[in-house]
Structure formats: C-alpha cells, structure tokens
Amino acid sequence: MMKRIPLLICSFALLALALPVLAADQDVIQFREAIMKTLNEQSAALGQIASGAVPDDSLVTHMDELALAASTAPQAFKPKVPGGEAKPEVWSNWADFSKRMSDFAQQTAAGAKIAKDQGKDAAMVQLINFADSCKGCHDMYRMEKK
Amino acid sequence: MMKRIPLLICSFALLALALPVLAADQDVIQFREAIMKTLNEQSAALGQIASGAVPDDSLVTHMDELALAASTAPQAFKPKVPGGEAKPEVWSNWADFSKRMSDFAQQTAAGAKIAKDQGKDAAMVQLINFADSCKGCHDMYRMEKK
Numbered sequence: 001m002m003k004r005i006p007l008l009i010c011s012f013a014l015l016a017l018a019l020p021v022l023a024a025d026q027d028v029i030q031f032r033e034a035i036m037k038t039l040n041e042q043s044a045a046l047g048q049i050a051s052g053a054v055p056d057d058s059l060v061t062h063m064d065e066l067a068l069a070a071s072t073a074p075q076a077f078k079p080k081v082p083g084g085e086a087k088p089e090v091w092s093n094w095a096d097f098s099k100r101m102s103d104f105a106q107q108t109a110a111g112a113k114i115a116k117d118q119g120k121d122a123a124m125v126q127l128i129n130f131a132d133s134c135k136g137c138h139d140m141y142r143m144e145k146k
Numbered sequence: 147m148m149k150r151i152p153l154l155i156c157s158f159a160l161l162a163l164a165l166p167v168l169a170a171d172q173d174v175i176q177f178r179e180a181i182m183k184t185l186n187e188q189s190a191a192l193g194q195i196a197s198g199a200v201p202d203d204s205l206v207t208h209m210d211e212l213a214l215a216a217s218t219a220p221q222a223f224k225p226k227v228p229g230g231e232a233k234p235e236v237w238s239n240w241a242d243f244s245k246r247m248s249d250f251a252q253q254t255a256a257g258a259k260i261a262k263d264q265g266k267d268a269a270m271v272q273l274i275n276f277a278d279s280c281k282g283c284h285d286m287y288r289m290e291k292k
Contacts, residue, residue, distance in 0.1 A: 024199070027194055027199035027200055028200065030190070030194065031191055031194050031199075031200045034187040034188070034190045034191040034194075035187075035191065037183065037187045038184050038187045038188060038191075038211065041180040041181075041183045041184045041187065042180070042184060044176070044180045045177055045180040045181065045184075048173055048176065048177050048180075053170070053173035053177075054173055054174065054177045057221060058217075058218045058221065058222075061214050061217060061218050062218070064214055065184065065211055065214045065215060068207050068210055068211045068214070069211060071204075071207060072204040072207050072208070075203060075204065076204075
C-alpha cells in the first residue's frame with residue numbers, strides 16, 4: 001500500500017503534465033483551422049464575385065480579408081503539431097511549406113493592393129494565381145477530411 | 147397540337163426566366179454564409195486568444211478581419227432571399243435586423259482600433275460585448291442547422 005501512494009502521486013503528476021500539453025495541441029490545430037477556413041470562405045466569396053454571381057461592391061474588403069488571413073497562416077503552422085488536415089510533410093518539408101505560405105501571404109497582400117489601385121479586372125488575374133497556389137500547396141500538404 | 151406549341155414555348159420562356167433567379171438566390175445565400183462563417187471562424191480564433199490558449203501575436207489582425215467581415219454583412223443580407231439559416235424575420239423586421247448588423251460592424255471596427263491603440267486587455271472587454279451582440283441577434287434571426 002505504501003508503495004502505491006508514490007505511484008499514484010507520480011501518475012497524477014504525469015497526468016497534470018500531460019493534460020495541458022494535449023489541450024494545447026488541440027488549441028494549435030483549432031486555431032490554424034480557423035485561419036484556413038477563413039481563407040476558404042473568403043476565397044469562395046471572391047469566386048462568386050469573380051464569376052459575376054454577386055455584386056463586386058465589397059471586392060476590396062474581401063481581398064483584404066484574404067490577405068490578412070494569409071498573413072496569420074505561416075505563424076499558426078509553426079508549432080509542430082500534426083493533426084487536423086495537415087500532412088506530416090508540413091513539418092518534414094518545413095522550408096518548402098513555409099516558403100509557400102509566406103509567398104501566398106505576399107501574393108494576397110499584393111492582390112489586395114491591385115484590387116484597390118487597379119480595380120476588378122486586374123484583381124481577377126491575381127485571383128487565378130492564388131487559386132493555383134492554394135491547389136499546389138493543398139495537393140502536397142493537405143489530406144482533406146470531408 | 148397547334149395550341150400546345152405556344153404553351154410549350156411559353157413554358158420554356160418561363161423556365162428560362164425562373165432558372166437564373168433560382169441560381170441567383172442560391173448565390174445570395176452562399177455569399178452571406180461565407181461572410182457569417184468568416185465571422186464565426188475569426189470569433190473562434192479571438193476566443194482562443196482571449197482564453198490564452200494560443201499566443202496573442204496576431205490579435206490586431208484577427209480583430210481587423212472580424213471588423214472587415216462585419217462590414218460586409220449588412221449589404222449581403224439586403225436581398226430578400228430567405229434560406230440557409232436566416233429566419234424570415236430578418237426581412238420582416240428589417241429595420242431592427244439591419245440596425246443590429248450596422249451596430250455590430252461599428253463595434254467591431256471600434257474594437258479593432260482599441261486593440262491597435264490600447265492592446266489586448268482593452269480589446270478583450272470589447273470582445274465580450276461582441277459576443278453578446280452575436281448571441282442576441284442569432285437568438286432572434288437565426289435557425290441553426292447542424
């Protein structure tokens with residue numbers, strides 16, 4: 001019985017150490033998913049504007065939202081926490097992945113500026129480039145769960 | 147038989163008129179849903195920052211994204227197209243609904259400014275107000291589909 005008490009204490013101590021780590025991992029995954037879902041929703045909105053399905057009044061705002069979300073993505077993937085739809089290659093090919101993410105952030109920021117300065121038609125050309133970047137990166141680093 | 151041909155032509159003409167309208171309605175619903183989902187994702191990200199679950203480096207950016215998404219919401223609900231999770235009251239109580247939406251856009255814009263000028267603690271007070279606005283409006287105007 002005397003032997004069991006230290007074991008129990010030890011188990012609780014380990015549990016206390018382990019639980020916050022697990023919670024933090026889940027938080028890291030949820031946080032980056034909130035960012036990627038924002039990119040997805042804003043891309044969808046921009047796709048509708050591009051096709052003429054909805055008015056383009058808020059084009060610049062949506063381009064700004066896309067750029068802001070993209071700017072938060074590289075940092076959100078930095079913690080090496082596999083899970084969600086991220087393939088382990090995100091971290092094993094980190095140099096490539098993070099370059100793609102940073103490039104995407106720069107492209108979307110440039111696109112938002114183009115939308116502001118040059119209007120819809122010029123912005124649409126940029127949008128097609130974004131779409132390619134999305135697909136290229138998703139093909140390599142995302143396992144989609146539906 | 148001669149009578150049927152004009153009827154058929156008439157039916158096709160009506161169909162041709164009706165189809166684009168249906169497509170446009172679906173577009174209107176999808177577009178406003180992209181905006182509301184962005185609000186949802188950015189609120190979730192801010193909630194994680196508020197609780198300390200993730201670092202607050204990108205607080206101002208997320209507040210900006212929330213404010214930009216909120217700024218596009220009032221216009222997106224203007225077309226009277228029931229569907230999705232919007233209750234018909236959105237349009238039958240339009241004066242109230244649109245005031246709430248505009249207030250929310252102003253609150254989030256003010257919140258983004260507060261985050262920039264005064265930092266995290268002051269921004270968190272604003273966030274709690276947003277959360278109340280979200281719930282108040284959702285209780286009245288949203289039928290959640292899960």
